[in-house]
Amino acid sequence: xxxxxxxxxxxxxxxxxxxxxxxxxxxxxxxxxxxxxxxxxxxxxxxxxxxxxxxxxxxxxxxxxxxxxxxxxxxxxxxxxxxxxxxxxxxxxxxxxxxxxxxxxxxxxxxxxxxxxxxxxxxxxxxxxxxxxxxxxxxxxxxxxxxxxxxxxxxxxxxxxxxxxxxxxxxxxxxxxxxxxxxxxxxxxxxxxxxxxxxxxxxxxxxxxxxxxxxxxxxxxxxxxxxxxxxxxxxxxxxxxxxxxxxxxxxxxxxxxxxxxxxxxxxxxxxxxxxxxxxxxxxxxxxxxxxxxxxxxxxxxxxxxxxxxxxxxxxxxxxxxxxxxxxxxxxxxxxxxxxxxxxxxxxxxxxxxxxxxxxxxxxxxxxxxxxxxxxxxxxxxxxxxxxxxxxxxxxxxxxxxxxx
Numbered sequence: 001x002x003x004x005x006x007x008x009x010x011x012x013x014x015x016x017x018x019x020x021x022x023x024x025x026x027x028x029x030x031x032x033x034x035x036x037x038x039x040x041x042x043x044x045x046x047x048x049x050x051x052x053x054x055x056x057x058x059x060x061x062x063x064x065x066x067x068x069x070x071x072x073x074x075x076x077x078x079x080x081x082x083x084x085x086x087x088x089x090x091x092x093x094x095x096x097x098x099x100x101x102x103x104x105x106x107x108x109x110x111x112x113x114x115x116x117x118x119x120x121x122x123x124x125x126x127x128x129x130x131x132x133x134x135x136x137x138x139x140x141x142x143x144x145x146x147x148x149x150x151x152x153x154x155x156x157x158x159x160x161x162x163x164x165x166x167x168x169x170x171x172x173x174x175x176x177x178x179x180x181x182x183x184x185x186x187x188x189x190x191x192x193x194x195x196x197x198x199x200x201x202x203x204x205x206x207x208x209x210x211x212x213x214x215x216x217x218x219x220x221x222x223x224x225x226x227x228x229x230x231x232x233x234x235x236x237x238x239x240x241x242x243x244x245x246x247x248x249x250x251x252x253x254x255x256x257x258x259x260x261x262x263x264x265x266x267x268x269x270x271x272x273x274x275x276x277x278x279x280x281x282x283x284x285x286x287x288x289x290x291x292x293x294x295x296x297x298x299x300x301x302x303x304x305x306x307x308x309x310x311x312x313x314x315x316x317x318x319x320x321x322x323x324x325x326x327x328x329x330x331x332x333x334x335x336x337x338x339x340x341x342x343x344x345x346x347x348x349x350x351x352x353x354x355x356x357x358x359x360x361x362x363x364x365x366x367x368x369x370x371x372x373x374x375x376x377x378x379x380x381x382x383x384x385x386x387x388x389x390x391x392x393x394x395x396x397x398x399x400x401x402x403x404x
Contacts, residue, residue: 067123238274
C-alpha cells in the first residue's frame with residue numbers, strides 16, 4: 001500500500017487537487033440534469049407515490065452538492081484522527097497508530113451528516129469514490145487479519161461511500177455499479193461471518209450486516225427506478241431483486257423492509273418472470289411448506305453463489321426438519337442408509353453421521369460395510385448449543401470466485 005502511495009508523484013496529486021477545486025462551480029451546472037431523487041417505496045396509491053417522489057426530487061436537487069475532495073479521506077479528518085490515534089489497523093503507516101497517509105486513510109462514516117452541514121472539500125466526487133470502493137473491496141482478499149476485523153473496517157467505510165453518493169445525488173450507471181458491489185459485500189459477509197465467528201458473537205454481527213444489506217438494497221432498487229427511462233431493466237437487476245425475497249425466508253426473524261405482497265407491486269413484470277426470481281419464489285414456497293426435499297434439491301440445482309450465501313443460515317433448519325420427519329416416519333421397520341440420507345440432506349456422508357450424532361442418534365455398520373441409521377431410537381433431541389457448519393454438496397462448484 002505504501003508503494004502505491006509513492007508511485008503517485010507530487011505534481012500529479014497537486015494537479016488533481018487543483019482540478020477538483022477549480023471545477024466545482026461548473027460541475028454543479030453540468031451535472032444538474034443527471035440528478036434524481038431516491039424515490040421511497042410506499043404502500044399508498046400511485047398518485048401519492050408520484051407526489052412523494054416529486055417532492056423528494058425537489059428536496060434532493062436543492063440540497064445536493066458536488067464534492068471536491070481528491071483523497072479517500074479529507075485531509076482535515078486524517079490529521080485529526082492521527083492526533084487522536086483514531087486510525088484503523090489498515091490506515092496506519094508502518095503500523096504507527098499516530099501516522100497515516102492519503103493512500104491509506106479512508107473517510108469514516110458520520111451519522112449526523114447532511115448536505116447542509118458539510119463543505120464540498122469534505123465530500124469525495126464520483127471518481128474518488130470509485131477508487132475508494134475498489135480499494136476497500138481489495139482488502140477482502142487479505143489473509144493478515146481475521147475476517148471480522150476486515151469486515152468491521154470495510155463495513156464502516158462503505159457506509160461513508162454510500163453517504164457521499166447520496167449527498168451528491170449521484171444516480172447514474174456508475175452509482176448503480178457501486179451499490180451492486182456494496183450489496184455483494186454484505187451478502188458474502190452474511191456467509192463468511194457465519195463461518196468465521198463464534199456462536200456467541202455471530203448474532204450482533206449478523207444483525208448489523210443484515211441491517212445495512214437491507215438499506216443498501218433499498219437504495220439500489222431506487223437507483224434502478226430512477227434510471228428506468230434510459231435502461232428499462234439492468235443486467236443484474238433480477239438477481240438483486242431475488243435477494244429481497246430470500247431475506248424473507250425467516251418470517252419469525254427481524255422484519256426486512258415492507259411485506260412481500262406490497263413489495264411485489266413495485267417490481268417490473270420482466271423481473272417477476274426472470275429465472276432468478278422464479279428460483280427465489282420457489283425456495284420461499286418450499287421453505288414455508290416444509291417441503292425439505294424440494295427445497296434442498298432446488299437450492300442445489302438453481303441457486304447462484306450469492307443467493308446461496310443468503311439461504312445458507314436456513315439450510316440446517318431444513319435439514320433438522322428432514323431428519324425429524326425421517327426419524328419419526330420413514331424407517332420404523334428397516335435401518336435408513338446414510339448414503340441415501342446424504343443425498344436427501346445434500347451433505348457429505350461423514351457430515352451426515354456427525355449431524356445425526358448432534359441430534360442424539362447413533363449410526364451402525366451392516367455386514368457389507370454400509371453405514372445405517374438404526375430404527376426405534378428414543379434419544380432424538382434438538383441440540384441446545386447450536387450446530388457446527390456442515391458442507392453442502394455442490395457448494396464448491398457454486399462458490400466460484402465472485403468479482404466485486
